[in-house]
Amino acid sequence: MNYLKFSKSTSILYTKIHQTSIKTQLKCFYSSRREPFQSDSFLDIGTRQIYEEEHDIFRQMVRKFFKDEVKPNEDKWAKAGQVDRELWLKAGKLGLLGIDTPIELGGSGADFLMASIVMEEQAYANSSGPGFHVHSHIVMPYLARIGSPEQKAKYIPGMTSGKIIGSIAMSEPGAGSDLQGIRTNARKDGSDYVINGQKTFITNGFMCDVVITVAVMDPGAKSVAHGIGLFLVDADNPGLKKGKKLEKMGMKAQDTSELFYEDCRVPSSALLGKENNGFYYLMQELPQERLIISVVGVAHAEFMFEETRKYTVRHKLAEIKSEIAVARTFVDRCLLLHSQKKLDMTTAAIAKYWTTDMQNRVANQCVQLHGGWGYMLEYPICRAFVDARAQSLYGGTNEIMKELISRSIFP
Numbered sequence: 001m002n003y004l005k006f007s008k009s010t011s012i013l014y015t016k017i018h019q020t021s022i023k024t025q026l027k028c029f030y031s032s033r034r035e036p037f038q039s040d041s042f043l044d045i046g047t048r049q050i051y052e053e054e055h056d057i058f059r060q061m062v063r064k065f066f067k068d069e070v071k072p073n074e075d076k077w078a079k080a081g082q083v084d085r086e087l088w089l090k091a092g093k094l095g096l097l098g099i100d101t102p103i104e105l106g107g108s109g110a111d112f113l114m115a116s117i118v119m120e121e122q123a124y125a126n127s128s129g130p131g132f133h134v135h136s137h138i139v140m141p142y143l144a145r146i147g148s149p150e151q152k153a154k155y156i157p158g159m160t161s162g163k164i165i166g167s168i169a170m171s172e173p174g175a176g177s178d179l180q181g182i183r184t185n186a187r188k189d190g191s192d193y194v195i196n197g198q199k200t201f202i203t204n205g206f207m208c209d210v211v212i213t214v215a216v217m218d219p220g221a222k223s224v225a226h227g228i229g230l231f232l233v234d235a236d237n238p239g240l241k242k243g244k245k246l247e248k249m250g251m252k253a254q255d256t257s258e259l260f261y262e263d264c265r266v267p268s269s270a271l272l273g274k275e276n277n278g279f280y281y282l283m284q285e286l287p288q289e290r291l292i293i294s295v296v297g298v299a300h301a302e303f304m305f306e307e308t309r310k311y312t313v314r315h316k317l318a319e320i321k322s323e324i325a326v327a328r329t330f331v332d333r334c335l336l337l338h339s340q341k342k343l344d345m346t347t348a349a350i351a352k353y354w355t356t357d358m359q360n361r362v363a364n365q366c367v368q369l370h371g372g373w374g375y376m377l378e379y380p381i382c383r384a385f386v387d388a389r390a391q392s393l394y395g396g397t398n399e400i401m402k403e404l405i406s407r408s409i410f411p
């Protein structure tokens with residue numbers, strides 16, 4: 001199959017899928033489609049009651065993209081600590097970026113179910129290089145939801161085409177789990193803001209063209225959370241310095257950087273949303289961010305299971321398959337809830353915590369079943385194991401997820 005042929009019809013496909021998405025949600029109760037754990041392989045196309053035939057056609061195209069454009073380059077990119085810019089342009093051309101951003105804003109205009117296919121296929125390709133999910137489904141939603149018309153026009157079409165790469169900078173050396181510790185500040189100076197501070201662990205931080213920067217704008221607010229603002233800082237701003245690409249245990253082809261703000265002057269038009277509302281905006285986006293991590297977690301576990309099938313330790317594989325089947329069912333349900341705008345903070349936390357812990361259990365067991373080869377980088381399971389490790393850390397650590405879940409039990 002020539003996937004470039006599909007690129008021409010991607011937008012027609014998106015429209016069709018968008019129209020059928022409600023139908024999908026109703027039909028899934030009566031669908032004749034099998035679940036992946038009822039199929040020969042978790043990776044079989046044509047399974048999952050939450051999807052339809054149009055999704056399968058799209059999935060074939062995305063699978064081919066990762067097979068042809070990503071897999072052969074992953075080692076090269078791992079050495080470079082980043083992917084090529086050209087990859088972003090190719091993904092943009094095929095309509096794989098900003099998939100669920102409304103078409104009238106310059107996005108691709110499909111829905112989150114469609115977007116989840118790209119996340120899953122990247123995991124099935126055992127690829128952690130491209131930072132597409134952060135760009136398309138963490139950064140772009142802020143612009144679509146709270147961006148001014150000028151900000152939307154300036155960034156969204158370029159982000160959909162892959163010309164503009166986006167990142168989001170919350171974490172600092174002294175503020176990760178607890179954003180109350182944020183020191184980066186934005187001081188008003190005439191009609192401008194002047195940002196000073198430091199961020200760390202920023203995905204796409206080295207390659208980004210724009211970074212949503214979380215900064216304290218009212219140091220006198222009753223708590224840090226009440227005085228936080230979000231700012232769109234362009235990478236060519238002379239006050240923004242990119243640090244080195246951080247050397248990580250895994251996910252080596254994905255760039256993760258420090259960022260330094262030294263009297264970084266931005267106009268008032270760079271403020272994203274309203275003054276001091278940043279914390280509220282961040283909280284609104286977190287369930288989706290955690291769902292993305294779960295979607296990747298389950299798909300990656302499915303990939304690892306398939307890689308390990310040939311090591312016929314029957315009961316161990318039975319245990320692994322059962323764990324994945326349970327996670328798959330729960331996450332598909334979360335995807336439907338999210339499509340209906342019903343995914344709440346607690347449910348997203350349950351999904352994030354449980355699926356990423358499961359992914360790491362599966363990774364550990366699959367390495368074990370490979371024997372010594374499991375420790376050799378030439379075997380995909382080895383990279384899968386180290387890549388999986390970050391999943392329980394970012395997006396809120398799993399300890400924080402348990403804290404959130406316990407708040408629903410002990411309000």
Ligand SMILES: Cc1cc2nc3c(=O)[nH]c(=O)nc-3n(C[C@H](O)[C@H](O)[C@H](O)COP(=O)(O)OP(=O)(O)OC[C@H]3O[C@@H](n4cnc5c(N)ncnc54)[C@H](O)[C@@H]3O)c2cc1C
Pocket residue numbers: 134167168169170171173174175176177178200201202203204251256390393394395396397398399400403
């Ligand atoms: C590969 C990677 C990519 C990342 N990408 C980004 C990005 O793009 N943008 C961004 O802003 N950040 C990013 N991060 C940062 C990530 O979100 C943080 O690392 C994470 O939130 C944890 O914060 P921390 O590292 O400061 O750890 P800490 O908050 O210092 O936590 C240390 C330990 O203490 C535990 N802990 C902390 N508070 C509590 C509590 N209240 N109860 C129980 N246990 C607690 C934690 O669970 C953890 O085990 C990334 C991180 C990694 C590893």
